[in-house]
Structure formats: structure tokens, C-alpha cells
Amino acid sequence: MAVTLTNFTPVGFTPIGGALHVGEDGALAAHAAPGATVVDCNGAYLSPGWCDLHVHVWYGGTDISVRAARAGRQTGVTAMADAGSAGEATFHGLREYVIDAHRETIKAFINIGSIGLTACNRVSELSDARSIDVDRTLEAIDRHRDVICGIKVRASGVIVGSWGAGPLRIAKHVAQMAGLPLMVHIGESPPVIDEVLDILTPGDIVTHCFNGKRGGSIIDTPQIFERAKQVARDGVLMDVGHGFASFNFRTARAAIEGGLIPHSISTDIHARNVDGPVFDLATTASKLLAVGLPLEDCIKAITTHPREVIGLQGPGLGSKADFTVFDVVEGDLDVVDSQGNRLGLSRTFEPRMTLIGTDLQPAARSVAH
Numbered sequence: 255m256a257v258t259l260t261n262f263t264p265v266g267f268t269p270i271g272g273a274l275h276v277g278e279d280g281a282l283a284a285h286a287a288p289g290a291t292v293v294d295c296n297g298a299y300l301s302p303g304w305c306d307l308h309v310h311v312w313y314g315g316t317d318i319s320v321r322a323a324r325a326g327r328q329t330g331v332t333a334m335a336d337a338g339s340a341g342e343a344t345f346h347g348l349r350e351y352v353i354d355a356h357r358e359t360i361k362a363f364i365n366i367g368s369i370g371l372t373a374c375n376r377v378s379e380l381s382d383a384r385s386i387d388v389d390r391t392l393e394a395i396d397r398h399r400d401v402i403c404g405i406k407v408r409a410s411g412v413i414v415g416s417w418g419a420g421p422l423r424i425a426k427h428v429a430q431m432a433g434l435p436l437m438v439h440i441g442e443s444p445p446v447i448d449e450v451l452d453i454l455t456p457g458d459i460v461t462h463c464f465n466g467k468r469g470g471s472i473i474d475t476p477q478i479f480e481r482a483k484q485v486a487r488d489g490v491l492m493d494v495g496h497g498f499a500s501f502n503f504r505t506a507r508a509a510i511e512g513g514l515i516p517h518s519i520s521t522d523i524h525a526r527n528v529d530g531p532v533f534d535l536a537t538t539a540s541k542l543l544a545v546g547l548p549l550e551d552c553i554k555a556i557t558t559h560p561r562e563v564i565g566l567q568g569p570g571l572g573s574k575a576d577f578t579v580f581d582v583v584e585g586d587l588d589v590v591d592s593q594g595n596r597l598g599l600s601r602t603f604e605p606r607m608t609l610i611g612t613d614l615q616p617a618a619r620s621v622a623h
């Protein structure tokens with residue numbers, strides 16, 4: 255059944271006229287179809303569908319993932335990228351059982367380690383040279399290129415041990431061969447952050463950019479912070495990737511005040527943070543708003559910016575409808591960061607609905623506070 259949305263404030267796109275029309279085929283149309291269901295958005299924002307650039311949704315294929323539905327439309331998210339849950343050995347399962355089985359757009363960064371996050375942080379995906387198979391990784395990329403949006407590597411001492419920057423260099427090499435961006439997890443050295451930033455080129459992504467880990471944070475020293483700002487100006491994309499241990503209010507506030515604006519806000523949602531401190535993308539975006547990121551930048555960072563990274567074009571006539579309806583409301587919500595620091599939020603993002611094609615579904619922030 256065709257749908258027409260009325261009474262909304264558009265952000266991140268320009269509608270034709272004052273309403274949004276979706277035909278029976280689920281594509282955007284210039285005029286209302288006869289008999290279309292008319293939905294009043296009560297003045298809420300209407301944006302291209304929210305996109306979470308760092309999630310773990312290979313449920314059943316890893317011990318750490320949540321079901322994609324939990325990260326998806328029920329919380330206002332219509333598009334997401336799994337960040338390295340699957341490597342070449344398990345990617346076909348992620349494809350068949352998760353990516354192809356959901357209405358949300360799901361893309362993935364393939365882990366450079368063959369086993370991905372099967373037994374996350376118990377069996378390292380990068381213990382030695384046998385952990386990586388370049389040929390098979392390139393084959394998996396060829397086979398699943400329509401859903402692979404990059405390569406993921408966890409450049410972290412606890413994962414790579416004495417291998418240091420080795421996996422990072424191999425991952426960058428494979429990414430360049432495949433013509434894909436590299437997403438690097440930062441936090442625990444070695445490798446040290448300078449070494450990571452030196453390897454990245456425009457279009458690559460630093461996730462956990464506002465982690466508060468001493469020795470792994472972009473505000474460890476003024477020199478590192480200046481270097482981070484420089485690579486961001488050059489086109490390396492800074493991604494929040496909140497996670498269980500990787501988002502710190504003080505780091506975020508200092509970095510934003512110092513002029514480092516994150517390109518994307520993502521959750522790194524997984525089984526160990528979904529019931530706090532992360533909860534969902536709306537709560538994460540509300541935290542960024544509270545530490546000084548302007549509203550417009552927050553909205554871009556959960557809509558157009560991450561959508562571009564995973565290859566989703568802006569809405570135009572004839573394109574499939576993919577939208578989120580949300581409010582930003584005054585309120586009073588206590589939240590914590592990954593180190594347990596508390597913060598009171600006075601404004602929160604509240605998703606109301608998502609529209610994919612002609613399918614309109616209710617959405618809400620997960621309230622488990």
C-alpha cells in the first residue's frame with residue numbers, strides 16, 4: 255500500500271513539496287498515489303534512515319553479537335555495517351543468515367583475521383601469520399563485493415600480541431588490492447596510535463576515536479591530537495564506535511572542543527554493552543550532543559555520513575524509500591560512558607518510526623536506564 259508522510263521537518267535531504275510520497279513499489283514518487291495511507295509525523299524530523307557504521311550482528315556465528323533486529327529498525331536504524339564479526343572463513347554465514355535475511359540494509363567490514371570474532375577476546379583472530387589468508391580473503395571479497403564495504407582490523411596489543419603493526423600493514427595491503435577502505439580499531443598499543451595514523455589514507459576509518467584508554471587515545475599528547483586532526487582534515491574518517499570500553503566523555507568533549515568533529519557516530523553494539531552503557535544509536539547520539547557536538551553534526555553523523563561510507567545514495571525520485579522519523583526532546587536522562595563516568599542528558603534523540611519501501615514500523619529508544 256502506498257504511503258504519504260506529512261507534517262515533518264526534513265533533514266539531510268530536500269523533499270519535493272511539503273509531503274513525502276511513496277508508491278506501491280516502495281519508491282519515492284512526485285505525487286501521492288490514489289488511496290495512499292497518509293501518516294502525520296506531528297512535526298518530527300524526517301531524515302534518510304539512520305545508519306550505524308559499527309555493529310556486531312553475526313548472531314550465532316560469534317559469541318559477541320546481538321540479533322540484527324535488536325540493532326535495527328526497532329531503535330530507528332535502517333542501515334548498519336557489521337564491523338569485522340566475520341572473516342573469510344565465516345563470511346558466507348553472515349551473508350546468508352543475517353545480511354540477506356533482514357529488511358534493513360546490512361553491509362560488513364570483513365575481518366582480516368580468517369575466523370573473525372568467533373570467540374571474541376578469548377581466541378584471538380590475529381595470533382600469528384596463520385591467522386590471515388590473503389588469497390581467501392580476496393576471494394571472499396570478490397564473491398560478496400555487493401555487501402562488503404571495507405576491511406576491519408583490530409590494531410590492539412591484547413589481540414595482536416607481539417605481532418604489533420603486522421596485521422595492520424597486511425590489512426592495508428589487502429584493502430588497497432581490493433579498492434576498499436580499511437577500518438582500524440584503536441585503543442591498546444602496540445601498535446601506537448601514530449603508527450596507525452601513518453598507515454591510513456583518505457577514506458579509511460578510525461573507530462573508537464574517543465576512547466579514553468591511556469596510551470591509546472587521540473588526546474594522549476598535544477602532538478598526537480594535532481596529528482589526528484591533520485589526518486581527519488586529509489580525509490581519514492573518525493568514527494565513535496562507543497563499545498563496552500571505548501567511549502569516554504572527557505576525551506570526546508576535549509576532542510570536539512579542540513576541533514575534531516567525528517564523521518560518524520556508531521555504537522559498536524554487542525552482547526556485552528547492549529544493556530548498558532551503549533543501549534542503542536539514539537542514546538549514543540544523545541551523548542555526543544551532550545558533550546558539545548552540534549545537533550546538525552550529530553544528525554549527519556548518524557545519517558548521510560555513514561550512509562555514504564556503505565554506498566547508500568541520498569534519496570531521489572524513483573529510489574527506494576528509506577527514512578527515520580525522530581524527535582529531539584528536552585528531558586533528563588542519566589547515562590554513563592565506558593569508564594562508568596556519569597552524565598545527565600538534557601536532550602535526547604527519540605526515534606518514532608522507520609519507513610523502508612512502503613513498510614512503516616514504530617521505533618523507540620531502548621529504555622533500560
Ligand SMILES: [Zn+2]
Pocket residue numbers: 308309310337497522
Ligand atoms: Zn566492534
